[in-house]
Amino acid sequence: MPSITKPLIPLVPLLRNELGLTLQDYAGGMSTLCAGCGHDSITAALIQTFWELSVPPHMIAKLSGIGCSSKTPAYFASHAHGFNSVHGRMATIATGAGAANRDLLLVGVSGDGDSLSIGLGHLCHAIRRNVRMLYLIENNGVYGLTKGQFSASADIGSTSRRGEANLLQAVDPILLGLSLGATFLARGFSGDKEQLVPILKAAAAHDGFALVDIISPCVQFNDHEGSTKSYRYMRDHELKEIDADFISAHEEIVEVLGPGLATDVAMHDGGRVRFRAVPEDYDPRDRGGVEAYLRDRVGHGEIVTGLLYIDESVPDMHGLGRTPREPLVNLPYQKLCPGKDELRRFQESFR
Amino acid sequence: MPSITKPLIPLVPLLRNELGLTLQDYAGGMSTLCAGCGHDSITAALIQTFWELSVPPHMIAKLSGIGCSSKTPAYFASHAHGFNSVHGRMATIATGAGAANRDLLLVGVSGDGDSLSIGLGHLCHAIRRNVRMLYLIENNGVYGLTKGQFSASADIGSTSRRGEANLLQAVDPILLGLSLGATFLARGFSGDKEQLVPILKAAAAHDGFALVDIISPCVQFNDHEGSTKSYRYMRDHELKEIDADFISAHEEIVEVLGPGLATDVAMHDGGRVRFRAVPEDYDPRDRGGVEAYLRDRVGHGEIVTGLLYIDESVPDMHGLGRTPREPLVNLPYQKLCPGKDELRRFQESFR
Amino acid sequence: MLQAEIQAATRVNDFAIKLANVNGTGSASANSLLMQAIFRMGVPVSGKNLFPSNIQGLPTWYEIRVNADGHTSRSLEYDLMVAMNGQTYAQDIAEVRSGGYLLFDDSWPLELELRRPDVTFLGVPLARLCADKFASSRERILMKNVAYAGALVALLDLDPELVAQLLTESYGHRQQLLESNQLALRLGYEYARGNFSCPLPCHVERLDKTRDLIMIDGNTATALGALYAGATVAAWYPITPATSVMENFIRLCAKYRREAVPDANPGEPAFRNNYLVVQAEDELAALGVVVGASWAGARAFTSTSGPGLSLMSELLGLAYYTEVPAVVVDVQRAGPSTGMPTRVQQADILMAAYASHGDTKQLLLFPADPGECFHLTVLAFDLAERFQTPVLVLSDLDIGMNDWAVPELTWDDAYVPDRGRVLGEQELQEISEFFRYSDEDQLSVTPRTLPGVSPRGAYFVRGSGHDRLGGYTERPDDYQQVVDRLLAKHRAAADHMPAPVLEQRPGAQVGVITVGSCDLAVREAVQLLSQAGVEASYLRVRGFPFPAQVRQFIDDHEICFVVEQNRDAQLKALIQVETGAPSEKLRSVLVYGGLPLSAREVVAGIKRQLEV
Amino acid sequence: MLQAEIQAATRVNDFAIKLANVNGTGSASANSLLMQAIFRMGVPVSGKNLFPSNIQGLPTWYEIRVNADGHTSRSLEYDLMVAMNGQTYAQDIAEVRSGGYLLFDDSWPLELELRRPDVTFLGVPLARLCADKFASSRERILMKNVAYAGALVALLDLDPELVAQLLTESYGHRQQLLESNQLALRLGYEYARGNFSCPLPCHVERLDKTRDLIMIDGNTATALGALYAGATVAAWYPITPATSVMENFIRLCAKYRREAVPDANPGEPAFRNNYLVVQAEDELAALGVVVGASWAGARAFTSTSGPGLSLMSELLGLAYYTEVPAVVVDVQRAGPSTGMPTRVQQADILMAAYASHGDTKQLLLFPADPGECFHLTVLAFDLAERFQTPVLVLSDLDIGMNDWAVPELTWDDAYVPDRGRVLGEQELQEISEFFRYSDEDQLSVTPRTLPGVSPRGAYFVRGSGHDRLGGYTERPDDYQQVVDRLLAKHRAAADHMPAPVLEQRPGAQVGVITVGSCDLAVREAVQLLSQAGVEASYLRVRGFPFPAQVRQFIDDHEICFVVEQNRDAQLKALIQVETGAPSEKLRSVLVYGGLPLSAREVVAGIKRQLEV
Numbered sequence A, B: 001m002p003s004i005t006k007p008l009i010p011l012v013p014l015l016r017n018e019l020g021l022t023l024q025d026y027a028g029g030m031s032t033l034c035a036g037c038g039h040d041s042i043t044a045a046l047i048q049t050f051w052e053l054s055v056p057p058h059m060i061a062k063l064s065g066i067g068c069s070s071k072t073p074a075y076f077a078s079h080a081h082g083f084n085s086v087h088g089r090m091a092t093i094a095t096g097a098g099a100a101n102r103d104l105l106l107v108g109v110s111g112d113g114d115s116l117s118i119g120l121g122h123l124c125h126a127i128r129r130n131v132r133m134l135y136l137i138e139n140n141g142v143y144g145l146t147k148g149q150f151s152a153s154a155d156i157g158s159t160s161r162r163g164e165a166n167l168l169q170a171v172d173p174i175l176l177g178l179s180l181g182a183t184f185l186a187r188g189f190s191g192d193k194e195q196l197v198p199i200l201k202a203a204a205a206h207d208g209f210a211l212v213d214i215i216s217p218c219v220q221f222n223d224h225e226g227s228t229k230s231y232r233y234m235r236d237h238e239l240k241e242i243d244a245d246f247i248s249a250h251e252e253i254v255e256v257l258g259p260g261l262a263t264d265v266a267m268h269d270g271g272r273v274r275f276r277a278v279p280e281d282y283d284p285r286d287r288g289g290v291e292a293y294l295r296d297r298v299g300h301g302e303i304v305t306g307l308l309y310i311d312e313s314v315p316d317m318h319g320l321g322r323t324p325r326e327p328l329v330n331l332p333y334q335k336l337c338p339g340k341d342e343l344r345r346f347q348e349s350f351r
Numbered sequence C, D: 001m002l003q004a005e006i007q008a009a010t011r012v013n014d015f016a017i018k019l020a021n022v023n024g025t026g027s028a029s030a031n032s033l034l035m036q037a038i039f040r041m042g043v044p045v046s047g048k049n050l051f052p053s054n055i056q057g058l059p060t061w062y063e064i065r066v067n068a069d070g071h072t073s074r075s076l077e078y079d080l081m082v083a084m085n086g087q088t089y090a091q092d093i094a095e096v097r098s099g100g101y102l103l104f105d106d107s108w109p110l111e112l113e114l115r116r117p118d119v120t121f122l123g124v125p126l127a128r129l130c131a132d133k134f135a136s137s138r139e140r141i142l143m144k145n146v147a148y149a150g151a152l153v154a155l156l157d158l159d160p161e162l163v164a165q166l167l168t169e170s171y172g173h174r175q176q177l178l179e180s181n182q183l184a185l186r187l188g189y190e191y192a193r194g195n196f197s198c199p200l201p202c203h204v205e206r207l208d209k210t211r212d213l214i215m216i217d218g219n220t221a222t223a224l225g226a227l228y229a230g231a232t233v234a235a236w237y238p239i240t241p242a243t244s245v246m247e248n249f250i251r252l253c254a255k256y257r258r259e260a261v262p263d264a265n266p267g268e269p270a271f272r273n274n275y276l277v278v279q280a281e282d283e284l285a286a287l288g289v290v291v292g293a294s295w296a297g298a299r300a301f302t303s304t305s306g307p308g309l310s311l312m313s314e315l316l317g318l319a320y321y322t323e324v325p326a327v328v329v330d331v332q333r334a335g336p337s338t339g340m341p342t343r344v345q346q347a348d349i350l351m352a353a354y355a356s357h358g359d360t361k362q363l364l365l366f367p368a369d370p371g372e373c374f375h376l377t378v379l380a381f382d383l384a385e386r387f388q389t390p391v392l393v394l395s396d397l398d399i400g401m402n403d404w405a406v407p408e409l410t411w412d413d414a415y416v417p418d419r420g421r422v423l424g425e426q427e428l429q430e431i432s433e434f435f436r437y438s439d440e441d442q443l444s445v446t447p448r449t450l451p452g453v454s455p456r457g458a459y460f461v462r463g464s465g466h467d468r469l470g471g472y473t474e475r476p477d478d479y480q481q482v483v484d485r486l487l488a489k490h491r492a493a494a495d496h497m498p499a500p501v502l503e504q505r506p507g508a509q510v511g512v513i514t515v516g517s518c519d520l521a522v523r524e525a526v527q528l529l530s531q532a533g534v535e536a537s538y539l540r541v542r543g544f545p546f547p548a549q550v551r552q553f554i555d556d557h558e559i560c561f562v563v564e565q566n567r568d569a570q571l572k573a574l575i576q577v578e579t580g581a582p583s584e585k586l587r588s589v590l591v592y593g594g595l596p597l598s599a600r601e602v603v604a605g606i607k608r609q610l611e612v
């Protein structure tokens, strides 16, 4: 039949997680992205992550803006609520959803256009508020959906399909996040699910804003030699600095790693993330060191992946707001309304 | 007479600059800001700067958003064109004005609310485009005009007049600028005109986006002990790292400074800025060093002032756009219109 | 002579004062002290703050109108001017009515050419009096205000004990300040008693007409409404004149929504906030937060003014199309653009009604005073959830920032929020499969579900084309089915909007239609017109889509004047388009200089057109 | 029989084809090759691309209508379906008219139940043919399209030499590609000739009706207009369907605005760009750049679609109130919200007309085809500068992204841009003092000055309240003076807007009013109505504020139908409010499923209401 075969996300249908759910239970609708699009690989990693974490699907809130990347929430976790909103405003909508119901696992999926152009201000302020959420930038250096214009993360000198060269410096969300006091910063590559899943698990467990920048090649408009977001470039230049291996609090199995090579970071929810740092002394909690290291590697034209920075000392939006542990949506109306008599008392000062 | 006496900006009326103009010729309308407002001091520094630089007033384009700070373009350079626009969008309007007429000296005056809240995305992108302009943030940590809400640069733990404490991390425009590849970053204090004027001169001469963050206490809503933007705090904590002394290319007089203590930086327009670095080895061209140094001082609760970072290697927006040296507004229409015959030729491919 | 006539002649309980001050000199508390005192004496009164968009140093005015019959819209006839601002002497002196009075600080001589023979000048050496008694310059500036208030207490025959009582209520906890105030008040009071024949013909006599009233500003009342409606999430970006909506909401929440945690661990906060207010980075973000919170099931709202509303346009379209409730309070100010932030208009009507590109139609509520701000804000949450759509409460600066005498706010403890059609876990178990945009009720509303409740309720919201199952579509029929239902829903909402306030006059051939803070002035104008032989019926719209009464009212009258404060006749345009009323029957009375409306302007506007 | 009747019977030069494809398989070039060939044969033709908001894999359609009389709006009756998408077989087969044809790839058998007895199925083993001749799967996919085009050349009796010529024009510079195309074309052609009786009754015969026409899409024409108008600064943010406006502008500038620098230093670029296009971070920024550039004296513009327009709302108010020219091209798509980005509506009319809070009224231009896109874009710059205000060019997806046959664009080299009232250095010397908002002309325009020209021309622009001198004000009179002039200016602009296109039919009691891309369908409908005995006059608005002819037209007819593609009758509403025309005379015909309009829909909409 003359139609394009879509990449079927390979699922192992029989394994069950703690909730008794199979990978299939975390699947979504059929992708309408281009065959080979990096975003589909990230979708697969997300499915794997939620399954491994045994998240009840309906506790996931999937949010996105507009773009090819922002379509992907339709392709995973059909049993989760999803909100494909407008271009660039996802962070604000997620902030509201999280404010109302802190029990939701907010999963924001965005693109580099969505997050670094039109939505840049909101991203910065969501970082500042430390909204507890997983915020993915499916970063391909282009506006995929509008057919290949440079985004703010396009590399200097990379050329578009039309042959123009980008002359502007790329916005690096990791460096940006560091300058704003972000509490969780990681970078992955859509083509490397083995590294990505542990990063996503760590991000999901972080009690604050977890920004994951994922290099995700656009096969239509940016998978060419001029761009660092292409597969070819990634395969040559990717530098796996850190392997994040997430161990959920529920199962205490720890991968035995060579002594002296590992750094353990405790998560607020009791989970722990273990890092195997390729540079032996890499410490994702040392902001100065992280900054210097990243700068250095960027200077060498390298892309550093892994869990790059984490600070668990900052309370999230709800901690700052001193809200109850119970989601605000669950508070009964009686708790919220001061009632008739109080209204009368209150008005005494208005006479 | 029962009215409030405004601070009259002290002008020395008889001295004339190279254009034969007096300071008075760079003055503006009467300020309607509060007596003692830091913004008025910055206005005075701007008047001094333009006078010293002998800028023809009508070549100055003053732009602002909305806020007390954004009102100040009305208080200097009456003979310059001014555009008091809408909240947060000044950078975009300046970008357009600069695109049209690159001969204008664009002077953007903004507040921390205007630039770091609503206008943050535009500020970041103007930095990225390296629009040639002087961009001032008159930074008081509050929304002055709307009566004292915390802005995004309010210090953690500072308390407002109403007694609430700010719990969010401050956005530091200098660190932000560094992460985005800004080409000129400086910080001044409204109370220290001696340091400010040379900084402004250097900024005006920079061939790209010159961001000057100026701590400017709001006497009404933020001049109290809880805030690092108060006079008291500044006087106690200010750390003058660098004294920038701008020497215009037209007059070659150089202040003789102790040898070994100075760093000279050449400006694109031929001007030179000389820095007296308090830490002997401070080099505003070494991004890594600057970042580490600033982090370190911020960590000690100090505010570093002076010309903090400069990179003259990046072309400005017009350099990137390869426009002619002549402003686009001056191109005669004949140069712009391909004409009738060309239209006919062009349409041959549409048959 | 009837008592009313006597009063008119002597201007007892029927007069207006204007106080000219310098912004930032602390006159506000002295001025409201005076208004408060009159209110406590049982006499209907209003106070209008005409202030500049500035923090300190520019001219500012305060107008007090006293009227036994409750006509307290702005008067343009000033019986007494308190001229405390040298910069505006000329203008202020010119504004006193012939035969009126002017009180000024004669610590400095008043230039002779400013004097008017038909006005009595009452010089009080305020600065000198205060200089003698107060040491710091700050106190001298502040206390001058209290001193003129003291003089007015004497001149207007206000009850000194009552005023003393008010001072104690305000400053009782700060003894020194209280004493300064008492002293300053006495200085002015005694000077006036000693030097002028007190009281003036325009003065106050006790009545009993404010017993059931309170004095409150609309923004406080709006905040109370949000509190009582059970809003738990709010997001905002400061903007005049809406700022105090949220500042009050925060204050109220800190008072009423803070729950003690008795078993808090040491080091942990001993209380919990049963609310979360996000000061957003801009208005787009503020509405985004509200949409997100509402989607997740909270009652959420934001407050803003014109420029913010423009910025919210795209997200208003999203909420409309995805059917997410959202409450937006727009405290209107004078446009266009930044316009005059401290001036009033109702000029966001068209923009609000059709906010966003594409075919969008919003629900609007139009409160006319703080009392309605309270009740309509509560209603806004009910309607937003009932109809799953944004509801915009279009208040304005006059209502929002001035104190109004309104009946004490009441609350029915039996009130239960109308959450509209929301399926819970139980209900979801009972249906075979949930589809977001199917199963419409007679109001064309389809049930929604909330995230986190049940995997059976999961659905995917999208601002892009969708069919009745919630699926993505680009098919004409499927797309139309949904937008047609949205239109039907908007129509259905008309019957659920608050009914217009209607005062039909028997035999009236003229109708007057108005909105919002124009209310009082237009009511007074209707009376004045009647005295002048023109009987006019009155209708005030309170919600859009318009209930059928609006069209009926137009049909019932030969000609209808639409009175509103904007240049472009926005309410009239909306009525025209949406009711299809014959345009030749509708006339406009437009007053849009930015100051609160006065009956005189309305009468003039109507008479001018009736004479033609 | 008349020739026309013969043609109708045999469907020579009067038929429609629909091609069903999969997005991203390269069918576009094959389809436009066919349309192009028909066009070159001198026969009026149109091509409508009905594509999804997707990059690859979803169904997409292309419709070609051939009509000797130039009725080339969308036909809903398909004589020939080319069914290349298995996913949509059922739907596509159902859509062929009875007696029509369906061409499909019979490399795979077609399920029997899909067959229709009243349709002739033409199976061509496209995949097999291509598999034999082409090695790479990429080529096989691409060449299948060319192969069916080849079959259609035979079936429709297109001139093979002409088609070969077209291929050479396209691929001449890439020999290998050319050869593949030629081969594929031949495969299809020969298969059809060998297996079917060619041509079909619906086929093409040479005419001479396209000699003076070109085939062009509106966005390219708009870009040309901006180029010819002398725009030097542009700013944009990509959005479907407006993206190609700016992409074409960039391409055109690279071609026509690049100036060689013969004396460039080594290492320096050897050319200069006499333009600057800013790809902005969002639409707010894009309009900000345009406002800044226009203020500084450049001709500047931006292009966007609905969501972007919503975001521009606040800045549109700023430009309106500060009287800064700005040209905004809005290529409308189907709303609300994200809506259907690849579908057409005219649904931003109300939002555009009253864009922004407060009292704002914008100037609008409504092109109906690419020819008007070109000319009205040029006019937009003239009007924006003449009236110192934003001008919004409301195009739409059908005009912007489809190829239309329009008369060759012409240019008058005597054209001089109307820069409006701008004072230069010389003129400034001659006046005593310059004030920005004084000295109005009969059009209520006051002269402006440009920064950098003269210190005498300096002024201060503010979006806050200002008086006629340009000073800050909060005084009612001073404020009103300016906004009243703005209203007068808007009214004055009516006479300078392009006149409506008018076709009065003698004795017609029915009028039909329309806008934009509805043009062709409505014209055809008027003819069809006439054949059915209903004489209707035709008016198409081209600008807002409406020139007097619009009201006159309504007055001249008993009843007027307003045909537009939106749900809420936005054009009708605007006409009602702004002309004050009696609402009972206006009826709506609304078609808003998102596909280009067809005459059939218009006729049905009108007839339905005439019969009632």
Ligand SMILES: Cc1ncc(C[n+]2csc(CCOP(=O)(O)OP(=O)(O)O)c2C)c(N)n1
Binding pocket: A066, A067, A068, A069, A070, A086, A087, A110, A111, A112, A113, A114, A115, A138, A140, A142, A143, A144, A145, A146, A151, A218, D237, D238, D239, D240, D283, D307, D308, D311, D338
């Ligand atoms: C307000 C607004 N402006 C523009 C668009 C058009 N638009 C849709 S997606 C997109 C860019 C998407 O880029 P990115 O976020 O990087 O996603 P990608 O497609 O590359 O995954 C744009 C500009 C829009 N939908 N809304």
Ligand SMILES: Cc1ncc(C[n+]2csc(CCOP(=O)(O)OP(=O)(O)O)c2C)c(N)n1
Binding pocket: B066, B067, B068, B069, B070, B086, B087, B110, B111, B112, B113, B114, B115, B138, B140, B142, B143, B144, B145, B146, B151, B218, C237, C238, C239, C240, C283, C307, C308, C311, C338
């Ligand atoms: C769109 C919009 N939102 C809100 C406002 C109200 N507003 C005016 S000034 C201001 C904040 C100003 O703060 P900042 O930029 O720090 O200036 P400052 O007054 O402190 O100098 C705000 C929120 C506005 N004018 N426009």
Ligand code: SF4
Binding pocket: A032, A033, A034, A036, A037, A038, A039, A068, A069, A140, A144, A145, A217, A218, A219, A220, A221, D055
């Ligand atoms: S265009 Fe690029 S980003 Fe979009 S679906 Fe295709 S490959 Fe992915």
Ligand code: SF4
Binding pocket: B032, B033, B034, B036, B037, B038, B039, B068, B069, B140, B144, B145, B217, B218, B219, B220, B221, C055, C056
């Ligand atoms: S409020 Fe603050 S920022 Fe504004 S003028 Fe007064 S002192 Fe300056």
Ligand SMILES: [Mg+2]
Binding pocket: A067, A111, A112, A113, A138, A139, A140, A141, A142, A143, A144, A151
């Ligand atoms: Mg992208």
Ligand SMILES: [Mg+2]
Binding pocket: B067, B111, B112, B113, B138, B139, B140, B141, B142, B143, B144, B151
């Ligand atoms: Mg500030």
